Amino acid sequence: MQLRFLDSIKSIVEKGSNERKRSFFKFILSVPFWVLVASLVIGTFSVVNIFSILGARKDKSMNEYWQQGTDVRYRHMAVYASGSRSFGLFSPLTYEEAGGSLCVSDITTIRTALQNVSDSSNTSGKGNGLKDGKPQGWEDCYSSILSANVIYSSDVNEDGIKTDLSSDTSVIAVSGNFRAFHPYEYLSGGFLPEDEVDKNQIVINDVLAWTLFKSYDIVGSRITIFNEEFVIVGVVSQSTGKIDELVGNEDPQVFMYFSKLIDVYAGGFFGTSEGMSSSDLAIGCYEAMLPEEVSGVANSDMIAAIPSYTVENNNMYVISCTGRYNLKNIWNQMIPFGAMEEKYANIDFPSWEKASQLTLQYLFYDCVAILMALVLMISAIVSIILRYHARKAIPALDTLVTEEIDESEENKKDF
Amino acid sequence: MANFKKNRKWVIRAAVAFVLILGLLTFFSNTIMNATIPKVVVESAYRGNLSYTNSQTGTAKAEGVTEVKGIEGREIASVVLSNYDRVSPGDVILTLKPVTDTTALDTLEEQLLALQREAEYAARQPSTSVDYSVYLQAIVDAEAALAQANSTLSAAMNREATLTAAQGVINANSSTAIAQQAEVDAASASLEAINVEISQNQNQISVLDDRIAVFTTLGTPTPSPADPGVITPTPVAGSIEELCAQRQALVEENEILQANLADAQARLNNAASQLATTNTAIENANATIEAANSLPSVTSAQAAVNTANSALTAAREAYTNIQITTGIAADQAQDSVEDRNENIAELTEQIAELSETMEATEIRATAAGYIYGMTTAVGDVLVKDQVLLQIIPDNVSCTVSFTFEESVASNFSIGMELSVDSYWIDKVVIVSIKPDASDPRNKRTVKCSIEGNVMPGEQITVVADRANSDYDCVVPSSAVYEDNSGTFIYVVEQTSTVLGNKCIVHRVKVTVEATDGARTAISGENIEGAQIVVRSEKPLHDGDRVRLTDYSTTEDERS
Numbered sequence: 001m002q003l004r005f006l007d008s009i010k011s012i013v014e015k016g017s018n019e020r021k022r023s024f025f026k027f028i029l030s031v032p033f034w035v036l037v038a039s040l041v042i043g044t045f046s047v048v049n050i051f052s053i054l055g056a057r058k059d060k061s062m063n064e065y066w067q068q069g070t071d072v073r074y075r076h077m078a079v080y081a082s083g084s085r086s087f088g089l090f091s092p093l094t095y096e097e098a099g100g101s102l103c104v105s106d107i108t109t110i111r112t113a114l115q116n117v118s119d120s121s122n123t124s125g126k127g128n129g130l131k132d133g134k135p136q137g138w139e140d141c142y143s144s145i146l147s148a149n150v151i152y153s154s155d156v157n158e159d160g161i162k163t164d165l166s167s168d169t170s171v172i173a174v175s176g177n178f179r180a181f182h183p184y185e186y187l188s189g190g191f192l193p194e195d196e197v198d199k200n201q202i203v204i205n206d207v208l209a210w211t212l213f214k215s216y217d218i219v220g221s222r223i224t225i226f227n228e229e230f231v232i233v234g235v236v237s238q239s240t241g242k243i244d245e246l247v248g249n250e251d252p253q254v255f256m257y258f259s260k261l262i263d264v265y266a267g268g269f270f271g272t273s274e275g276m277s278s279s280d281l282a283i284g285c286y287e288a289m290l291p292e293e294v295s296g297v298a299n300s301d302m303i304a305a306i307p308s309y310t311v312e313n314n315n316m317y318v319i320s321c322t323g324r325y326n327l328k329n330i331w332n333q334m335i336p337f338g339a340m341e342e343k344y345a346n347i348d349f350p351s352w353e354k355a356s357q358l359t360l361q362y363l364f365y366d367c368v369a370i371l372m373a374l375v376l377m378i379s380a381i382v383s384i385i386l387r388y389h390a391r392k393a394i395p396a397l398d399t400l401v402t403e404e405i406d407e408s409e410e411n412k413k414d415f
Numbered sequence: 416m417a418n419f420k421k422n423r424k425w426v427i428r429a430a431v432a433f434v435l436i437l438g439l440l441t442f443f444s445n446t447i448m449n450a451t452i453p454k455v456v457v458e459s460a461y462r463g464n465l466s467y468t469n470s471q472t473g474t475a476k477a478e479g480v481t482e483v484k485g486i487e488g489r490e491i492a493s494v495v496l497s498n499y500d501r502v503s504p505g506d507v508i509l510t511l512k513p514v515t516d517t518t519a520l521d522t523l524e525e526q527l528l529a530l531q532r533e534a535e536y537a538a539r540q541p542s543t544s545v546d547y548s549v550y551l552q553a554i555v556d557a558e559a560a561l562a563q564a565n566s567t568l569s570a571a572m573n574r575e576a577t578l579t580a581a582q583g584v585i586n587a588n589s590s591t592a593i594a595q596q597a598e599v600d601a602a603s604a605s606l607e608a609i610n611v612e613i614s615q616n617q618n619q620i621s622v623l624d625d626r627i628a629v630f631t632t633l634g635t636p637t638p639s640p641a642d643p644g645v646i647t648p649t650p651v652a653g654s655i656e657e658l659c660a661q662r663q664a665l666v667e668e669n670e671i672l673q674a675n676l677a678d679a680q681a682r683l684n685n686a687a688s689q690l691a692t693t694n695t696a697i698e699n700a701n702a703t704i705e706a707a708n709s710l711p712s713v714t715s716a717q718a719a720v721n722t723a724n725s726a727l728t729a730a731r732e733a734y735t736n737i738q739i740t741t742g743i744a745a746d747q748a749q750d751s752v753e754d755r756n757e758n759i760a761e762l763t764e765q766i767a768e769l770s771e772t773m774e775a776t777e778i779r780a781t782a783a784g785y786i787y788g789m790t791t792a793v794g795d796v797l798v799k800d801q802v803l804l805q806i807i808p809d810n811v812s813c814t815v816s817f818t819f820e821e822s823v824a825s826n827f828s829i830g831m832e833l834s835v836d837s838y839w840i841d842k843v844v845i846v847s848i849k850p851d852a853s854d855p856r857n858k859r860t861v862k863c864s865i866e867g868n869v870m871p872g873e874q875i876t877v878v879a880d881r882a883n884s885d886y887d888c889v890v891p892s893s894a895v896y897e898d899n900s901g902t903f904i905y906v907v908e909q910t911s912t913v914l915g916n917k918c919i920v921h922r923v924k925v926t927v928e929a930t931d932g933a934r935t936a937i938s939g940e941n942i943e944g945a946q947i948v949v950r951s952e953k954p955l956h957d958g959d960r961v962r963l964t965d966y967s968t969t970e971d972e973r974s
Contacts, residue, residue, distance in 0.1 A: 058953045065954050069900040069922070139899075180897060183954045189933035190892020200470045200876075201932045213680040222876075228472035229876035233932035234892065263818070266853060 020223040032387065036380035043373035046366040053359050054325060058183045059352060062268075063322045066139065066180060066289050074138075074289050075298035076181065076321040079306060080345045083282030088179040089147040092173075092261060093272050093348065097317035099308035100315030102283040104262075106307050107142055111135055113305035114288060121293055134176075140288040141176030144261065144281065145350050150254065151224040152212040165212050169204075169252035171225065172350065173261035179225040181287045182352060189234030192255060197386045199260045202230035206237045223254075230256065237353075242310075243362070247354040258283075270326075285350055317344050324356065325363060333357075334364040421903070454964040455920070456950040457907050460942055463889035465931040471817040473863075477871035478814065481782040481806040482710060483508065485797030486772045488519065498789050502780035502806060507805070509778040509791065520769050527762040534755055545741045550734040557727035562652035564723040568705070568716035577707045581700035588693045595690040609676040616665045617670065623662040630655040695702035709733050766923040784808040790873060805871065813865040815843070815875050818851050825858035833863060840867035843877050886928060886936035887943070894949040895927060895935045902927050904937065905948040905955055907963070922957040 054060065063074040081102040083093035095101045102110075113225055115130050118137045132137065151166045179191040202223070210218050212223065216235045223230055238249040264270075265281055290298040299320050303309060309316055323329065333340060340357075349357070492512040496502060514791070570577065578945035713718065780786075797803070819827075833843045843863045849857035865875065894904050905920040925939035948955065955961065 053577065055953075062954070065956070066898045068956060070899060072899065074899065082491055185952055186893030186950050187890070187895075188892070190895070190930075193892070193930050193932055197930065197932050200472070219654070224874070227474075227874050229470065229874070231470065231932075 032383040039376035175258035184236035460888035486798035561723035569714040584700040
């Protein structure tokens, strides 16, 4: 009885072991298939991710929107410059040195140079020249970023109490045709007109609008920044995904006129002595939509137009936003790793540029993943083909193996 | 057979999977398609008006406000009164802790003592004066060198003429000298001859004298000379008379010869003198030639003149510089003395002030009114001239200043009222308009009086003007786009298809008539009544397919 029991246990164990061996061999033989599946999954996921994050970058092809309807090709160029801040982000960017910082007078110099270039490529042969200091035949804008506290004083309620709501917010002081370079979704109103109607107009983002007003239909409402009242003329939505969240586009933001920031600065709000002039304020970002008859020439035009700029300069970053997300550019930006971040560590990039850089990073990872997936796919397909050919040349290898296992079982039984 | 069954199993599985996937895609095709089509919100253009505002913000300032300032380094012991408490002059507002640390005062007193000692020692220093004689002598020497160099230059420039003249002199005097030399020789020979003759005669006279002496010794009377005009008989030969006559003749001859000698000597002297003169002239000419030949070239002489000029200039500059340096040193010393005296006075004042403040134990009100803007608390350390609080008298009047653009301020006038959105302020009236100091051409400072319940330091925003203009087509500014070819809007065209309504956007060129930031007045063809895109998820192209969405639904989703 005991012996029989032991024998039955032994047979069960042996049977299980053989089953496991069989399963193990089957698994090994099916690995190419699973590798193929994994490569397809990785590749698909990466491709979908690429489309998703590129789709979230609405500003990647602003040149195409600008040039539609005409035969002239345009390139979106951006220059990011450095400066100094007296007490962190709550103070404006101030001018440091030529070749590293940009001020309002530098903008005039750049505009004059670029207008000359634009006029020289004008097929009519007649130069347009700047009109009231503004570009003709091309477009530009500039901006600077700082932080501030925004206060909304609500109306007096029934009890006669007035409540103040406040929020620390990112202030983007803009000038020029900012809207042509940054396509926001408007929840109400519009953006600051290029020609100032009222310097005390302001545009806020949806996060701030909801924080202060619990609504987006707030055009005409007033908020206080820098101890001055501003009228809201528009509410914009910026956040479209994970990247926007990471770079702070889901934090409160306001857009005001750069000329108003100059007035606030000159008035001594930031603790500076009165009489400080516009030349002390630095511009963090200058963007231009330049006509380009020969591909790549806008890049050199921009570099030549910037006063005192040298290519070795680490305090200024010139980038072509057009065609930024192609493979070659992704490779140049990311390799060697961390080199670009280290080189331009002293530049305070605005959120849209941080989003672009993060997008490049994610695209790089996705491209590497697609490459890996391709390699895996190719190796899986090759091993499947080789296995197929081997199966044709030799009787089913797996069958042979299972037959061997069965044979060994029988041998054991016989024994 | 087994293989066939196995393959058939796989084919069936693949077919089932394919059908399933196809079914899913078909089922969710609309969802997938909608996910790729951007959502837009549309509105029709409406007749409306745009309002323009020019607003500015300023800080209210009270007239007649008394500021109470802090005392450097004092700590607040207690706060007796607080904001909005009424005070009269002399009322205690804050009490201060007594000063225990007199380090600051001691330091100042030490500094004062050091300065006073320094002043005393400086006053006892002997005075030093600079000797300018060396510099003046250098100038004189340089001037002499310059004169010499100029002279050399002049001589060098006239070298040829000088040489020619000297040579001429030599040439002219050479022949003269020869003749004169001959004359001198002749005169000398003549003189020599006369001297010889005289000497011979003298010898003969001596001989005769000897012979006469012999006769005399022998006692022969010596004949006395005859008187003039008396004819004496011819003496006998060999006699004493002959000897005397010979002697007399010789003496007379010698006298004549002496006379001739004198003449010859005179002639000789004259000839010698002339010869000497001629020789001197020749020597001078030779010396002149030698000197002229030893002169440097004109270039070198000019260089020497330049060098001498430079040396003179340098000498003068050195003299001027030493005068200036001496003057500067004197001024510096004077300034140092004055500064020291000022510092002494300042320190004395500071010590007095500090002593007075160190004795203070309270801060009192200096005017009547109510306290406003006090932010200090117990334990705060005060800073000199820090405004601790303001005492605002009753019935205080407040003013506020705004900065407007010149184009806006040109419509203002004194007495004009500006509108203000504040519950507490009744009126803001312009009292003065003047150019702004920071930009007098383009900006104006507008000072206004405030009526109402306003607190000093309060931010007040006024609206300069509100203008309304009617337009036929007004849309939100977000509906108006701009690109290289101009401004345009997107109009949605809906068409019915088998699968439902299909919305396509089309570009329509418009002209912007006006904008107030939030809304824009436009004009263009076929825009009245059209469905205009006022909001889209992403930038659109002409001909893009879109789907209409309801804004309110979206807001609910966001909330």
